[in-house]
Amino acid sequence: MAAPLPPSIRERHAGGVLTLTLDRPARRNALDEATISGLHARLVAAGEDRTVRVVVLAGAGGAFCAGADVKDAVASPPEGDLMERAYHPAIRAIRRMPKPVIAAVDGIAAGYGASLALAADVRIASSRAAFSFLFVRIGLTLDGGASLFLPRLVGLRAYELAMTGDVVPADEAHRLGLVNHVYPESAFAGEVETLARRLAAGPPLALAAIKASIAASLDAGLDAVLEDERLAQRRLLASADFAEGAAAFVAKRAAEFTGE
Numbered sequence: 001m002a003a004p005l006p007p008s009i010r011e012r013h014a015g016g017v018l019t020l021t022l023d024r025p026a027r028r029n030a031l032d033e034a035t036i037s038g039l040h041a042r043l044v045a046a047g048e049d050r051t052v053r054v055v056v057l058a059g060a061g062g063a064f065c066a067g068a069d070v071k072d073a074v075a076s077p078p079e080g081d082l083m084e085r086a087y088h089p090a091i092r093a094i095r096r097m098p099k100p101v102i103a104a105v106d107g108i109a110a111g112y113g114a115s116l117a118l119a120a121d122v123r124i125a126s127s128r129a130a131f132s133f134l135f136v137r138i139g140l141t142l143d144g145g146a147s148l149f150l151p152r153l154v155g156l157r158a159y160e161l162a163m164t165g166d167v168v169p170a171d172e173a174h175r176l177g178l179v180n181h182v183y184p185e186s187a188f189a190g191e192v193e194t195l196a197r198r199l200a201a202g203p204p205l206a207l208a209a210i211k212a213s214i215a216a217s218l219d220a221g222l223d224a225v226l227e228d229e230r231l232a233q234r235r236l237l238a239s240a241d242f243a244e245g246a247a248a249f250v251a252k253r254a255a256e257f258t259g260e
Helices: 033-048 070-075 080-096 112-119 134-138 146-154 157-164 170-176 185-200 204-218 222-237 240-251
Strands: 009-014 017-022 054-059 101-105 108-110 122-126 130-132 181-183
Touching (some): 009 033, 017 033, 054 185, 070 240, 080 112, 101 185, 122 170, 134 157, 146 157, 222 240
Parallel strands (some): 054 101, 101 122, 122 181
């Protein structure tokens, strides 16, 4: 039996489709420790639950996920134990789950939130969706496996997206290959439900085999990438540039990086 979810995650399980909705709209569903730990635990449980055929990841209040909560990161940086205990294991749980995972991106997916969406097997976006790998804006590197997923989806354009942190709107994300489909806001929920139910009605063993085969050919380096990201992030979290970037982000001012 799965552990109780924190209040920041809502769950709906119907017709073989488990929908996990991040529900911290005031923070644009940014992840604090309780939320990412709860999400990781539920993903692991879903992978072992025979009644779950498909998992949908979503966000409440017009945002998908704004990444790790910067205010929490300033107080207690998500490095070391927490990064390895919850942030990275949540990505592994998605990739190792023997069933399809759909990211329903309605609104912003930024930082680790963008990585979370990229880790899914299929990404469906609403017309108001947008992506930003904004780690660089607070003096950090890519995280959550984005160093692996991003270039495999968009090629060498990954350098620009990672080095600028620019916001990529839904139509551009579709053109680049970041998302599979874009739908108007009015049709978005219905289209996600249709695809989820279609996959839930499919042959579970075949779908698991398809996912495992593709993962074997594409994701063989995920663990190494996650470890490289963790070590690099740990160094950067101790830098003056991160302290300045995080403080500027919270204060809503421009950061002044010094390279220290």
